[in-house]
Amino acid sequence: MIYVAFSRDIQPSAPPTRPTSSADDRATEFKAIEGSPTESYSGAKLMVGAYAAIWALLMLWILLLWTKQSHLTERLDGLERAIDRAAANAAKKAKAAKPAGRLVESADPKERPAAAPSEPEKAG
Amino acid sequence: MRGDRGVREQSPLGDCLTLVVPFVSVTTEPSARRKRTGADTAFYVLLATSTALLLTTIYWVFVVAPIEARMGIVQKIFYFHVPAAYSMYIGAAACFFGSIGYLLKPTDGRDALARAGAELSIVMGAMVMVTGPLWAAKAWGYFWTWDPRLTTAMLSWLIYVAYSVLRSFAGDGQGERKFAAALGILGAANLPIIHYSVQKWGGQHPTVVTGKGGGLAHVDMKIAFYLGMIAFTVFAITLLYARVRLELARSRLARAEDDAIDLGLDDRTET
Numbered sequence: 004m005i006y007v008a009f010s011r012d013i014q015p016s017a018p019p020t021r022p023t024s025s026a027d028d029r030a031t032e033f034k035a036i037e038g039s040p041t042e043s044y045s046g047a048k049l050m051v052g053a054y055a056a057i058w059a060l061l062m063l064w065i066l067l068l069w070t071k072q073s074h075l076t077e078r079l080d081g082l083e084r085a086i087d088r089a090a091a092n093a094a095k096k097a098k099a100a101k102p103a104g105r106l107v108e109s110a111d112p113k114e115r116p117a118a119a120p121s122e123p124e125k126a127g
Numbered sequence: 128m129r130g131d132r133g134v135r136e137q138s139p140l141g142d143c144l145t146l147v148v149p150f151v152s153v154t155t156e157p158s159a160r161r162k163r164t165g166a167d168t169a170f171y172v173l174l175a176t177s178t179a180l181l182l183t184t185i186y187w188v189f190v191v192a193p194i195e196a197r198m199g200i201v202q203k204i205f206y207f208h209v210p211a212a213y214s215m216y217i218g219a220a221a222c223f224f225g226s227i228g229y230l231l232k233p234t235d236g237r238d239a240l241a242r243a244g245a246e247l248s249i250v251m252g253a254m255v256m257v258t259g260p261l262w263a264a265k266a267w268g269y270f271w272t273w274d275p276r277l278t279t280a281m282l283s284w285l286i287y288v289a290y291s292v293l294r295s296f297a298g299d300g301q302g303e304r305k306f307a308a309a310l311g312i313l314g315a316a317n318l319p320i321i322h323y324s325v326q327k328w329g330g331q332h333p334t335v336v337t338g339k340g341g342g343l344a345h346v347d348m349k350i351a352f353y354l355g356m357i358a359f360t361v362f363a364i365t366l367l368y369a370r371v372r373l374e375l376a377r378s379r380l381a382r383a384e385d386d387a388i389d390l391g392l393d394d395r396t397e398t
Contacts, residue, residue, distance in 0.1 A: 046201035056257040089392040
């Protein structure tokens with residue numbers, strides 16, 4: 004019985020059919036479309052692309068602003084260094100001028116130390 | 128050299144001299160002395176508002192607003208494409224008024240406004256030029272066509288690119304600034320042509336907002352669109368504000384460098 008059941012289900016496979024059509028029957032003609040070509044694109048992909056482009060452009064601009072800001076900071080640092088150098092030079096000059104200033108101050112008659120008495124004074 | 132760029136807004140030399148003349152206070156750091164101003168507070172308020180508005184818009188566009196019947200999900204590009212175009216107009220208007228103002232009375236602030244406006248137009252215009260073709264690929268079947276609105280929009284964008292290239296490579300003298308101002312005015316003159324090109328010359332670009340028979344059918348679509356417009360307006364003003372302040376800082380620094388060289392404080396050569 005089992006054998007019969009299987010024998011009913013299993014049919015001998017048909018031999019592969021060979022293509023009977025000739026080369027002329029398979030002749031295909033390529034035609035140009037009328038008007039503009041219309042292709043179908045995935046709307047979801049296009050939308051994701053659009054939003055990715057928006058954020059990419061914004062990030063690019065922020066990066067550009069950051070670069071400009073960094074350039075400004077570099078210039079500001081340079082200016083501060085130049086001011087520091089100028090300040091240091093001015094301080095050096097002031098220090099070098101200080102001893103001369105003391106000499107001038109000592110020439111003041113009020114603060115001049117008592118001088119040794121002159122010869123006529125000694126005689127008097 | 129000094130006085131070559133027009134009238135200064137504030138005296139950067141004042142800050143320098145307070146640092147240099149009394150040598151005792153040379154070590155005082157400007158950043159430490161600077162306190163938060165009303166301009167800073169205004170910027171933070173603008174930034175917070177635009178962030179909140181943009182997030183709300185994104186939520187409304189992607190979660191609340193329904194999908195359009197004919198075009199499908201790609202129609203959602205519209206909610207950012209049109210506000211970006213509107214923001215491009217804001218940048219162009221800033222460039223126009225800054226340029227006109229600079230030609231009438233040259234100041235650093237007016238020049239900064241013109242330059243910042245041109246840059247904003249480039250960024251927003253680039254968004255329009257990228258998102259538009261992506262929408263068109265689905266709606267029309269191709270990315271680009273020489274439609275009047277598309278062509279005039281690209282022309283305007285190229286004018287602002289030319290403006291920015293000129294400012295970057297042609298120096299920062301008063302002559303260059305005036306020439307750039309003329310270009311900024313020319314760029315703005317193209318804006319009405321972009322706007323009315325659809326009505327006058329036809330083409331394929333749709334008129335959804337102002338056209339007869341168009342419009343957004345669903346109330347959530349309308350809310351998404353108007354939210355986008357408000358968010359992009361505030362965002363554009365925030366970006367414009369930040370860029371103007373950066374440009375003003377650059378001008379002040381350039382003047383301070385010139386002054387330092389003139390006073391013999393800076394032994395570097397002028398650039």
